[in-house]
Amino acid sequence: MESTGGIQASLSGRYATALFQLARDAKTIDAVEASLATVKQALAESADFAALTTSPVIGRVAAGRAVAAVAKSLKLDATTTKFLGVLAENRRLRDLPAIVRAFRSLAAQHRGETTAEVTSAHPLSEAQVVELRQALRNRVGRDVSVDLSVDPSLLGGLVVKIGSQMIDSSIKTRLNSLAHAMKG
Numbered sequence: 001m002e003s004t005g006g007i008q009a010s011l012s013g014r015y016a017t018a019l020f021q022l023a024r025d026a027k028t029i030d031a032v033e034a035s036l037a038t039v040k041q042a043l044a045e046s047a048d049f050a051a052l053t054t055s056p057v058i059g060r061v062a063a064g065r066a067v068a069a070v071a072k073s074l075k076l077d078a079t080t081t082k083f084l085g086v087l088a089e090n091r092r093l094r095d096l097p098a099i100v101r102a103f104r105s106l107a108a109q110h111r112g113e114t115t116a117e118v119t120s121a122h123p124l125s126e127a128q129v130v131e132l133r134q135a136l137r138n139r140v141g142r143d144v145s146v147d148l149s150v151d152p153s154l155l156g157g158l159v160v161k162i163g164s165q166m167i168d169s170s171i172k173t174r175l176n177s178l179a180h181a182m183k184g
Contacts, residue, residue: 001019003123005006010098010100010102011092011095012095012098012099013098013102015087015092015095015099015102016094016099016100016101016102016103016106017082017097017102017106019032019079019080019099019103020032020103020106020107020110022079022083023079024110025078026079028077028079028151029107031077031079031080032077032080032083032103033078033103033104033107034077035074035076035077035079035080035081036080036099036100036103037075037100038074038075038076039076039080039084039096039100040097040100042070042074043097044150045094049070052066052070052093053093053096054093054094057171058150060089060091062084063088063093064088064089065094066088067084067085067087067088068081068084069085070084070086071084080124087099101117101147104145104147105128105147106181107145108145111143112142112143113143113144114136114140114142114143114144114145114153114162115144115145115146115147115159115162116136116144116145116146116147116161116162117146117147117149117160117161117162118132118146118147118149118158118160118161119148119149119150119151119154119158119159119160119161120148120149120150120151120154120157120159121150121152121153121154121155121156121157121170122149122150122152122156123148123150124148128147129146132146132158133146136160136162140162141152144162153169153172154170154171154172155170155172155175156171157169157170157171157172157173157174158169158170159173
Protein backbone atom coordinates (compact mmCIF):
# COMPACT_ATOMS: atom_id res chain seq x y z
CA MET A 1 0.00 0.00 0.00
CA GLU A 2 1.23 3.47 -0.79
CA SER A 3 2.22 6.10 1.81
CA THR A 4 1.79 4.09 4.99
CA GLY A 5 5.25 5.13 6.12
CA GLY A 6 6.37 3.56 9.35
CA ILE A 7 2.95 2.15 10.23
CA GLN A 8 3.71 -1.21 8.61
CA ALA A 9 6.93 -1.59 10.63
CA SER A 10 5.18 -2.95 13.74
CA LEU A 11 3.02 -6.04 14.06
CA SER A 12 0.06 -3.89 15.14
CA GLY A 13 0.69 -1.70 12.12
CA ARG A 14 0.56 -4.72 9.82
CA TYR A 15 -2.74 -5.83 11.36
CA ALA A 16 -4.13 -2.29 11.02
CA THR A 17 -2.95 -2.09 7.41
CA ALA A 18 -4.60 -5.43 6.58
CA LEU A 19 -7.85 -4.26 8.20
CA PHE A 20 -7.63 -0.93 6.37
CA GLN A 21 -7.14 -2.65 3.02
CA LEU A 22 -10.16 -4.90 3.66
CA ALA A 23 -12.27 -1.89 4.67
CA ARG A 24 -11.10 0.13 1.68
CA ASP A 25 -11.87 -2.68 -0.75
CA ALA A 26 -15.32 -3.18 0.82
CA LYS A 27 -15.87 0.62 0.96
CA THR A 28 -16.51 0.40 4.71
CA ILE A 29 -13.68 2.55 6.08
CA ASP A 30 -16.10 4.85 7.95
CA ALA A 31 -18.04 1.93 9.46
CA VAL A 32 -14.86 0.16 10.59
CA GLU A 33 -13.45 3.40 12.00
CA ALA A 34 -16.68 3.99 13.95
CA SER A 35 -16.62 0.40 15.26
CA LEU A 36 -13.00 0.76 16.33
CA ALA A 37 -13.88 3.99 18.16
CA THR A 38 -16.59 2.02 19.99
CA VAL A 39 -14.04 -0.70 20.84
CA LYS A 40 -11.59 1.92 22.13
CA GLN A 41 -14.30 3.43 24.32
CA ALA A 42 -15.31 -0.02 25.61
CA LEU A 43 -11.68 -0.77 26.51
CA ALA A 44 -11.50 2.47 28.49
CA GLU A 45 -14.84 2.01 30.25
CA SER A 46 -15.05 -1.75 30.87
CA ALA A 47 -12.49 -3.40 33.13
CA ASP A 48 -13.90 -6.79 32.10
CA PHE A 49 -13.41 -6.12 28.39
CA ALA A 50 -9.91 -4.75 29.01
CA ALA A 51 -9.10 -7.86 31.06
CA LEU A 52 -10.39 -10.09 28.27
CA THR A 53 -8.02 -8.47 25.79
CA THR A 54 -4.95 -8.65 28.04
CA SER A 55 -5.35 -11.89 30.01
CA PRO A 56 -2.88 -14.61 29.04
CA VAL A 57 -5.01 -17.30 30.73
CA ILE A 58 -8.05 -16.95 28.47
CA GLY A 59 -7.75 -19.45 25.63
CA ARG A 60 -8.20 -18.69 21.95
CA VAL A 61 -11.64 -20.33 21.70
CA ALA A 62 -12.99 -18.68 24.85
CA ALA A 63 -11.56 -15.31 23.80
CA GLY A 64 -13.10 -15.72 20.34
CA ARG A 65 -16.54 -16.47 21.82
CA ALA A 66 -16.30 -13.59 24.27
CA VAL A 67 -15.18 -11.15 21.57
CA ALA A 68 -18.04 -12.27 19.31
CA ALA A 69 -20.51 -11.61 22.14
CA VAL A 70 -18.96 -8.20 22.85
CA ALA A 71 -19.00 -7.30 19.15
CA LYS A 72 -22.68 -8.21 18.94
CA SER A 73 -23.59 -6.19 22.04
CA LEU A 74 -21.60 -3.18 20.78
CA LYS A 75 -23.25 -3.53 17.33
CA LEU A 76 -19.91 -3.55 15.51
CA ASP A 77 -19.80 -3.87 11.73
CA ALA A 78 -19.11 -7.29 10.19
CA THR A 79 -15.55 -6.51 9.07
CA THR A 80 -14.49 -5.37 12.54
CA THR A 81 -16.26 -8.33 14.18
CA LYS A 82 -14.39 -10.80 11.95
CA PHE A 83 -11.15 -8.92 12.54
CA LEU A 84 -11.56 -9.16 16.34
CA GLY A 85 -12.09 -12.90 15.90
CA VAL A 86 -8.81 -13.13 13.97
CA LEU A 87 -7.04 -11.20 16.74
CA ALA A 88 -8.48 -13.56 19.35
CA GLU A 89 -7.41 -16.59 17.30
CA ASN A 90 -3.89 -15.19 16.94
CA ARG A 91 -3.74 -14.11 20.61
CA ARG A 92 -3.25 -10.46 19.59
CA LEU A 93 -6.18 -8.79 21.38
CA ARG A 94 -3.66 -7.03 23.63
CA ASP A 95 -2.53 -5.06 20.56
CA LEU A 96 -5.99 -3.51 20.05
CA PRO A 97 -5.13 0.02 21.27
CA ALA A 98 -2.13 0.26 18.92
CA ILE A 99 -4.13 -1.25 16.04
CA VAL A 100 -6.93 1.29 16.57
CA ARG A 101 -4.43 4.18 16.54
CA ALA A 102 -2.72 2.88 13.39
CA PHE A 103 -6.04 2.32 11.60
CA ARG A 104 -7.21 5.85 12.45
CA SER A 105 -3.96 7.22 11.07
CA LEU A 106 -4.37 5.24 7.83
CA ALA A 107 -8.00 6.38 7.46
CA ALA A 108 -6.97 10.00 8.05
CA GLN A 109 -4.22 9.72 5.42
CA HIS A 110 -6.75 8.23 3.02
CA ARG A 111 -9.01 11.27 3.54
CA GLY A 112 -6.07 13.68 3.19
CA GLU A 113 -6.09 14.56 6.87
CA THR A 114 -3.36 14.76 9.45
CA THR A 115 -3.87 12.85 12.69
CA ALA A 116 -3.26 14.46 16.07
CA GLU A 117 -3.03 12.41 19.26
CA VAL A 118 -4.61 14.57 21.95
CA THR A 119 -4.36 13.73 25.64
CA SER A 120 -6.37 15.77 28.12
CA ALA A 121 -6.79 15.64 31.89
CA HIS A 122 -10.58 15.39 31.50
CA PRO A 123 -12.83 14.27 28.63
CA LEU A 124 -13.38 17.05 26.08
CA SER A 125 -16.88 18.18 25.09
CA GLU A 126 -17.95 17.99 21.46
CA ALA A 127 -17.70 21.80 21.23
CA GLN A 128 -14.13 21.70 22.60
CA VAL A 129 -13.18 19.01 20.07
CA VAL A 130 -14.59 21.11 17.20
CA GLU A 131 -12.67 24.17 18.46
CA LEU A 132 -9.48 22.12 18.86
CA ARG A 133 -9.79 20.69 15.34
CA GLN A 134 -10.18 24.21 13.94
CA ALA A 135 -7.17 25.51 15.87
CA LEU A 136 -5.05 22.57 14.70
CA ARG A 137 -6.29 23.01 11.12
CA ASN A 138 -5.19 26.66 11.23
CA ARG A 139 -1.80 25.61 12.60
CA VAL A 140 -1.00 22.78 10.15
CA GLY A 141 -2.92 24.05 7.13
CA ARG A 142 -5.05 20.94 6.54
CA ASP A 143 -7.88 19.00 8.12
CA VAL A 144 -6.93 17.25 11.34
CA SER A 145 -8.42 14.06 12.73
CA VAL A 146 -8.05 13.84 16.51
CA ASP A 147 -7.41 10.68 18.49
CA LEU A 148 -8.54 11.56 22.01
CA SER A 149 -7.39 10.00 25.27
CA VAL A 150 -7.64 11.02 28.92
CA ASP A 151 -4.81 11.06 31.47
CA PRO A 152 -5.88 12.56 34.83
CA SER A 153 -2.21 12.87 35.89
CA LEU A 154 -1.90 15.85 33.52
CA LEU A 155 -4.02 17.83 36.03
CA GLY A 156 -5.16 20.22 33.27
CA GLY A 157 -4.29 21.43 29.79
CA LEU A 158 -3.50 19.29 26.75
CA VAL A 159 -0.71 17.31 25.16
CA VAL A 160 -1.03 17.28 21.35
CA LYS A 161 1.20 15.15 19.15
CA ILE A 162 1.15 15.55 15.37
CA GLY A 163 3.74 13.31 13.79
CA SER A 164 7.02 14.11 15.55
CA GLN A 165 5.81 17.53 16.77
CA MET A 166 4.49 17.80 20.33
CA ILE A 167 2.64 20.67 21.96
CA ASP A 168 2.52 20.23 25.74
CA SER A 169 0.42 22.72 27.67
CA SER A 170 -0.31 20.39 30.60
CA ILE A 171 -0.21 21.69 34.15
CA LYS A 172 1.88 18.65 35.10
CA THR A 173 4.66 19.72 32.70
CA ARG A 174 4.46 23.34 33.85
CA LEU A 175 4.78 22.28 37.49
CA ASN A 176 7.71 20.00 36.66
CA SER A 177 9.42 22.86 34.79
CA LEU A 178 8.83 25.21 37.70
CA ALA A 179 10.22 22.66 40.18
CA HIS A 180 13.28 22.15 37.98
CA ALA A 181 13.85 25.92 37.69
CA MET A 182 13.59 26.35 41.46
CA LYS A 183 16.24 23.65 42.03
CA GLY A 184 18.68 25.20 39.57
